[in-house]
């Protein structure tokens with residue numbers, strides 16, 4: 001995938017900015033607060049239907065502007081030109097893909113694959129299980145074609161069951177439990193296959209990023225005691241408790257990604273830096289897995305790389321990515337100290353006063 005053009009209007013400090021990244025590495029520099037991260041945020045928003053810095057209505061729209069607009073042109077894995085646009089007011093959105101209105105933002109997410117490593121990415125390791133479920137489901141959405149229909153089916157059945165539980169039950173409770181169990185088992189099977197597919201990619205990334213960890217074993221906690229009973233039985237057994245609480249207390253919506261590191265303690269025992277390194281390994285493994293199954297790397301965004309990793313790790317990550325041919329956006333107040341100057345050509349961009357200049361002369 002190759003992003004050719006990005007236009008950002010009414011997003012944070014950008015009134016109307018354009019950015020034309022190049023194939024391979026793109027280094028975006030600028031002072032603190034100049035808007036470097038906001039550029040990555042714009043692309044992440046289109047590709048994930050959310051920002052990595054909170055909700056659209058919580059400050060993403062430029063002060064005084066009625067809405068933000070993001071427009072992007074790119075080439076897909078087959079080299080075909082694609083385009084997508086999103087207008088968001090904080091409460092309502094309109095989106096287009098290749099000139100057609102889209103009914104669900106998922107259509108943009110499916111078309112545009114973007115993986116972002118940013119200062120909050122450690123939450124993938126030390127944050128709540130919701131962050132890891134989102135990670136898993138994003139990967140599956142791109143790799144496992146049967147996932148989305150099952151996920152929608154599950155979400156609908158869960159909503160219905162929860163609503164019935166709040167009303168104290170009802171004649172259709174059993175039917176919705178049956179639907180929930182069927183969709184839930186299907187999702188879990190697909191998630192397990194996805195985690196198994198990620199494992200070899202993660203095993204390759206981890207020694208580069210967190211060699212002290214030794215080996216890693218990735219696993220899925222399905223959200224109920226699946227080794228003991230099927231989801232239909234588990235739902236039946238928990239019905240009384242769920243009726244008392246008014247919601248469904250087990251199932252794939254409570255799943256988690258589990259990792260066991262051979263030579264380091266579990267996620268609570270890792271330093272913040274180690275959590276970041278493991279998070280980056282997980283994100284790069286996901287990108288490599290996607291590249292293997294779709295034939296093209298997603299766009300990789302590394303926000304403030306120079307502050308997030310030490311020099312040696314920066315060098316390793318950049319060398320690894322240089323070999324993949326992926327399009328990479330790296331931001332920083334300056335060129336990261338670990339950038340191997342002679343060996344790593346990059347297009348240079350500078351962000352200042354709400355505009356993006358570049359590619360600048362001097363690009364190797």
Ligand SMILES: Nc1ncnc2c1ncn2[C@@H]1O[C@H](COP(=O)(O)OP(=O)(O)OP(=O)(O)O)[C@@H](O)[C@H]1O
Pocket residue numbers: 011012013014030031032033034035036037038039059060061062063304333
């Ligand atoms: N809703 C908004 N309206 C106008 N300006 C905003 C809004 N939200 C944030 N800003 C401004 O936009 C800029 C955000 O920039 P961003 O975080 O993208 O900068 P950055 O170049 O990545 O900075 P740093 O190097 O400090 O991480 C800041 O100057 C901030 O004050």
